[in-house]
Amino acid sequence: MNFEACNPTRLIFGAGTLAQLGEVTSRYGTKAMVVTGGNSVKRSGVFDRAMASLKAAGVATVECSGIEPNPRITSVKRGVDIARRENCDVVIALGGGSTMDASKVIAAAALYDGDPWDLIGHGQENWVIPPQALPIITVPTLAATGSEMNAGAVISNDETKVKSFVSTECLFPKVALVDPELTLTVPKDQTAYGVCDIITHVTEGYFNGVNGTPIQDRFAEGVIINAIEWGRKAVADGNDLEAREQVQWASIVALNGWVNAGTNFVPPVHMIEHALSAHHDITHGAGLAIVNPAWMRFAATSRPERFAQFAQRVFGLSPEGKDDMTLATEGIDAYVAFLKEIGCPTTLSEVGIGDELFEQYAKDAALVVHDADGNLLGRPAMSRDDIVEVLRSAQ
Amino acid sequence: MNFEACNPTRLIFGAGTLAQLGEVTSRYGTKAMVVTGGNSVKRSGVFDRAMASLKAAGVATVECSGIEPNPRITSVKRGVDIARRENCDVVIALGGGSTMDASKVIAAAALYDGDPWDLIGHGQENWVIPPQALPIITVPTLAATGSEMNAGAVISNDETKVKSFVSTECLFPKVALVDPELTLTVPKDQTAYGVCDIITHVTEGYFNGVNGTPIQDRFAEGVIINAIEWGRKAVADGNDLEAREQVQWASIVALNGWVNAGTNFVPPVHMIEHALSAHHDITHGAGLAIVNPAWMRFAATSRPERFAQFAQRVFGLSPEGKDDMTLATEGIDAYVAFLKEIGCPTTLSEVGIGDELFEQYAKDAALVVHDADGNLLGRPAMSRDDIVEVLRSAQ
Numbered sequence: 001m002n003f004e005a006c007n008p009t010r011l012i013f014g015a016g017t018l019a020q021l022g023e024v025t026s027r028y029g030t031k032a033m034v035v036t037g038g039n040s041v042k043r044s045g046v047f048d049r050a051m052a053s054l055k056a057a058g059v060a061t062v063e064c065s066g067i068e069p070n071p072r073i074t075s076v077k078r079g080v081d082i083a084r085r086e087n088c089d090v091v092i093a094l095g096g097g098s099t100m101d102a103s104k105v106i107a108a109a110a111l112y113d114g115d116p117w118d119l120i121g122h123g124q125e126n127w128v129i130p131p132q133a134l135p136i137i138t139v140p141t142l143a144a145t146g147s148e149m150n151a152g153a154v155i156s157n158d159e160t161k162v163k164s165f166v167s168t169e170c171l172f173p174k175v176a177l178v179d180p181e182l183t184l185t186v187p188k189d190q191t192a193y194g195v196c197d198i199i200t201h202v203t204e205g206y207f208n209g210v211n212g213t214p215i216q217d218r219f220a221e222g223v224i225i226n227a228i229e230w231g232r233k234a235v236a237d238g239n240d241l242e243a244r245e246q247v248q249w250a251s252i253v254a255l256n257g258w259v260n261a262g263t264n265f266v267p268p269v270h271m272i273e274h275a276l277s278a279h280h281d282i283t284h285g286a287g288l289a290i291v292n293p294a295w296m297r298f299a300a301t302s303r304p305e306r307f308a309q310f311a312q313r314v315f316g317l318s319p320e321g322k323d324d325m326t327l328a329t330e331g332i333d334a335y336v337a338f339l340k341e342i343g344c345p346t347t348l349s350e351v352g353i354g355d356e357l358f359e360q361y362a363k364d365a366a367l368v369v370h371d372a373d374g375n376l377l378g379r380p381a382m383s384r385d386d387i388v389e390v391l392r393s394a395q
Numbered sequence: 396m397n398f399e400a401c402n403p404t405r406l407i408f409g410a411g412t413l414a415q416l417g418e419v420t421s422r423y424g425t426k427a428m429v430v431t432g433g434n435s436v437k438r439s440g441v442f443d444r445a446m447a448s449l450k451a452a453g454v455a456t457v458e459c460s461g462i463e464p465n466p467r468i469t470s471v472k473r474g475v476d477i478a479r480r481e482n483c484d485v486v487i488a489l490g491g492g493s494t495m496d497a498s499k500v501i502a503a504a505a506l507y508d509g510d511p512w513d514l515i516g517h518g519q520e521n522w523v524i525p526p527q528a529l530p531i532i533t534v535p536t537l538a539a540t541g542s543e544m545n546a547g548a549v550i551s552n553d554e555t556k557v558k559s560f561v562s563t564e565c566l567f568p569k570v571a572l573v574d575p576e577l578t579l580t581v582p583k584d585q586t587a588y589g590v591c592d593i594i595t596h597v598t599e600g601y602f603n604g605v606n607g608t609p610i611q612d613r614f615a616e617g618v619i620i621n622a623i624e625w626g627r628k629a630v631a632d633g634n635d636l637e638a639r640e641q642v643q644w645a646s647i648v649a650l651n652g653w654v655n656a657g658t659n660f661v662p663p664v665h666m667i668e669h670a671l672s673a674h675h676d677i678t679h680g681a682g683l684a685i686v687n688p689a690w691m692r693f694a695a696t697s698r699p700e701r702f703a704q705f706a707q708r709v710f711g712l713s714p715e716g717k718d719d720m721t722l723a724t725e726g727i728d729a730y731v732a733f734l735k736e737i738g739c740p741t742t743l744s745e746v747g748i749g750d751e752l753f754e755q756y757a758k759d760a761a762l763v764v765h766d767a768d769g770n771l772l773g774r775p776a777m778s779r780d781d782i783v784e785v786l787r788s789a790q
Binding site: 219 | 396397398399400401402403404405406407408409410411412575607609610612613614616617618620621624625637640641644645648653656657
């Protein structure tokens with residue numbers, strides 16, 4: 001059990017905290033670039049309220065709108081041009097995971113002279129670790145990626161169809177200003193995909209981490225139990241503020257380092273999903289809902305006792321009279337039932353992905369984190385054939 | 396659910412990490428004051444290893460030894476004199492909670508012109524919030540107070556018999572260098588008191604926090620379950636490194652903000668215990684072992700359902716056929732049985748404290764955090780009579 005942990009982001013959490021955006025931003029800069037995604041923040045009035053708060057605090061603004069889902073490096077470059085031209089000294093991400101991830105890389109690339117793509121990509125030969133970034137403030141409008149309070153960003157290259165990620169110290173937001181009221185208008189399907197994303201962040205560490213992390217196990221189980229309980233409520237009634245709060249809080253702790261401290265895991269399910277969503281514009285959380293159960297059935301065969309613990313502690317299933325593999329399978333079945341209940345797809349056919357590119361996905365998935373033989377890291381490590389097998393089982 | 400959270404301390408955790416002390420310290424200063432408590436770090440060879448690491452990294456050192464249990468403001472003043480005279484630019488706390496707490500206040504007081512006692516004391520009329528501090532590096536040799544990764548310090552005034560605390564941003568250590576090997580030589584009784592301290596940090600938030608924190612509930616229960624399981628093992632066999640690791644990790648997360656985020660609690664049990672240990676030199680953890688169960692029986696009468704949840708989730712007790720109060724009492728009984736099993740005192744008579752000063756303790760306990768009527772805050776708020784009643788029940 002040897003590890004380092006540090007998360008310097010200041011979290012300001014609570015309904016109504018959007019009103020603090022101006023004051024908070026003024027601690028870090030005088031001209032903010034406000035990065036947004038689609039039009040939902042404008043339709044909901046959130047954008048106007050954010051701008052009003054900034055104006056009241058004397059912070060000048062310029063907008064960088066239109067960050068797409070699965071954000072592209074071309075959007076990052078567009079943001080960098082704006083930030084430089086307008087002399088922005090602070091970046092505000094007002095949106096979902098895509099907006100936050102793009103904002104982080106824009107903030108770093110604005111201070112880097114080379115090609116922004118240099119800054120992305122574990123696995124790239126010429127990877128330049130971003131040394132510095134403009135101050136970043138995240139204001140999430142969706143509970144899903146956990147990007148609001150961590151140093152990670154996932155960016156796609158539209159030319160090469162590579163989706164890769166960067167995570168480094170300078171990308172920690174200075175402040176995560178998290179107002180769960182902003183998620184009240186998120187539609188049912190996106191709410192469900194977000195819940196799936198949250199749970200998958202936790203299961204990745206839980207099933208792929210090192211042995212001997214019993215406190216982290218309990219933290220992980222606690223987040224999953226609550227993401228299921230409150231996620232169900234948030235999907236059923238989008239206006240349930242308490243449910244939105246709990247799901248938002250689950251999103252944060254799922255990936256801010258608290259649950260996964262010391263687990264030292266590699267996320268194979270994310271790697272496989274990224275390979276899919278680099279080729280098909282599916283929502284990340286929906287892709288995870290398809291890949292994760294298939295992966296779990298595959299991984300359970302090599303470590304049934306771990307999946308049996310999951311079944312027992314998360315779903316309260318009784319171990320009596322069952323071997324580990326039976327209990328493990330019951331737990332995975334219960335998880336799939338939950339995903340279906342909240343309306344997530346659980347097969348590739350539901351999202352229109354066929355088997356034509358299975359070999360390509362398998363190759364792409366293992367591109368970044370692999371062992372000496374090219375196997376995708378995780379528990380167990382996966383050959384390309386293993387990945388194809390998992391994808392076939394998800395058809 | 397509105398709150399702020401931020402813990403910028405960098406945690407370096409693991410057996411053998413003491414060897415990194417020099418390199419880590421050199422990032423923050425060139426001349427370190429090494430603060431220590433009794434002679435145990437010298438007997439164990441830890442002090443020499445720390446000094447060798449510092450020397451190898453080119454960090455000059457001066458020592459401030461002899462910080463006593465329940466550290467006094469006079470020791471802080473002594474440390475400040477040394478730090479100034481020797482132009483120290485970084486403070487290393489090599490010891491237990493007392494050493495770490497004193498080091499934090501020394502680091503702040505070294506940069507403050509007035510009386511160091513000004514910097515202590517919520518409740519003091521002329522409290523000066525420490526605005527800055529020398530960089531602090533904590534190297535705990537005991538798993539107990541959680542001081543290694545938080546911004547708090549408890550300091551006693553030997554003249555006035557007031558024991559008070561300060562917690563503010565600048566007191567966060569830059570680095571918590573946590574090497575569980577350093578705790579292998581901690582004797583059985585101190586190990587047990589440490590376990591009790593850890594558990595009490597968690598129960599304070601669990602029983603006195605706001606409603607509606609289901610994820611934090613699970614985190615808290617997870618820490619307590621593991622502190623019991625691994626604490627039992629660490630007490631039984633001090634050389635069990637895995638047990639030492641888990642107890643040390645429990646110590647950190649119990650009070651670094653992760654478990655208690657958003658619970659917004661006031662710790663009445665600590666307030667009562669501080670009143671006792673300001674007058675009697677008992678180990679803080681031992682005092683908590685006496686006060687906490689007595690307080691729990693008192694508090695359970697006003698919120699039995701919460702204590703029933705504790706009984707069920709932490710001790711796995713079955714609720715079948717029982718009302719909440721019965722289940723609550725069974726849980727508290729189980730907790731007392733655990734404390735006795737690991738050798739903690741659970742009555743005042745065991746540590747030689749009579750009832751002569753009960754009224755004084757009650758007054759002192761409510762000095763710092765009280766409502767408009769002078770009642771000690773917590774769930775429920777406690778009048779002086781309530782506090783005396785709890786103390787009587789602990790005789």
